[in-house]
Amino acid sequence: MSATARKTALNAEDIRALKGDRPIVSLTAYTTPMARLMDEHCDFVLVGDSVGMVLHGLSSTLGVTMEMMVLHGAAVSRGLSHAMMVIDMPFGSYEEGPAQAFRNAARLMAETGAAAVKLEGGVEMAETIRFLVKRGIPVMAHIGLTPQSINTLGGYKVQGRAEGAAPLLADARAVEEAGAFAVVLEKVPATLADQVTAELSIPTIGIGASAGCDGQVLVVDDMLGFFTAFKPKFVKRYAELGPAAEEAIAEYAAEVRARAFPAPEHTFADHAPKKD
Template sequence: MSATPAPAPARRLMPSDLAARKGGDPIVCLTAYTTPVARIADRHCDLVLVGDSVGMVLHGLPSTLGVSVEMMVMHGAAVNRGLDRALMVVDMPFGSYEAGPEQAFAAAARIMRETGAGAVKLEGGVAMAPTIAFLVARGIPVMAHVGLTPQAVNTLGGYRVQGRGADADRVRADARAVAEAGAFAVVLEKVSEPLAAALTAELAIPTIGIGASAACDGQVLVIDDMLGMFTDFRPRFVRRYAELGAAAEEAVAAYAADVRARRFPAAEHVFAETGGAR
């Protein structure tokens, strides 16, 4: 049995709508990179994230570090065409905001102008708080991202769990800093479950978990992970809700076999010299 689609509101959801959901109904979020997938996600999700994960799952890059602003703009514009109700947030890619608030504003303004995004997302805590405050003061809503920040994976020592033991103080300081800077929500990625639950209780803004805690105010997954389309690796925090990659492999194999055996195209797939459908 399929899930009941979320009711469509009279307008597109805004960052303030999701901020108001703190402590209420969980916020449902998935990534999307194309118009057809956006249309599906829009019927069920509150927030659709055009993530820089696009570099790995669609472009075959080894990490998110090679993603450009141009790539995010292209995919963001495509996703926006498929949305009627969900808030669209677009990731700011590596190198587009770290140099300072002015650089971040230029990149964020371009992304919002050329995609129709309702907000941007950037990674980093205490160090990025001044940039977040700068953007918010100039009319750009920001979703923050702390804990495991994939763009900084080389300095974090890999894709390790964050916030264990003494490291909890660092993650807590990051989360508090972005909330105080004006972020309307914060992604907690691969943060130890007790810390993620505690931060959700402490922060005044919604927390969106990915490998964090069911106590978070919402959850996000990369759609290619949860559908079984991206199979290069599978993080522990991913639950597969389908195995579309395996189904696609079977379909392509069946097509190839039919072509080689001349079973396709069959009579119903070709056209007579006269009459019949065009």
């Protein structure tokens, strides 16, 4: 089945309806095999622009392109049948205005099979969110620490402390009013995240926020221990697959150098074996 023909079991209204029902589970994915592993367990899978740092070695998400998102989005789509797929709009693909945002969001959905897009920003993005939603594009908002804005935020800092609480609350209310079906709260103090969650009628998805959020999302390579360049405080390692993979690679290299691999059971005889 092609990416554009894939039918997801869950959609934006399903995710919205989970508020007050049960916690929403999400992880990022960038490849088909990883999407298949999480499909049964996640309510939505996010094709994050974090792919630039996790898989492409970029120092931030700012260098991620539309072509990269289309490539990885289509790959993830092939691995999903239950979870809803949400895809990030990369830096520079929507900030210019609603018309630019619509063109690029429509392309992402058409070429990947995504059921919704995610974009960063609060009050300043409300008009764009409203424009997209009215034209049939479900939008997940993202406020608090917005990685595409690290140059103006001064780095990966907690957002919403002290006098920053009121603007963050205003952002949350603005994206809800504009029609977003959910909002990601990144690196927000727990008390403020709980307040936002209580005030909004749409689900809050926490990443470095609070267990009281309506759902949680993590970068899968972080929680599995594959991405080890740095470890944010909010990441819990559920496995250490990176070190385990390195050990396996080292063992393979040693066996190749010792001519212990391939062994006879890994090679082929001159003649095909007789059939029974």
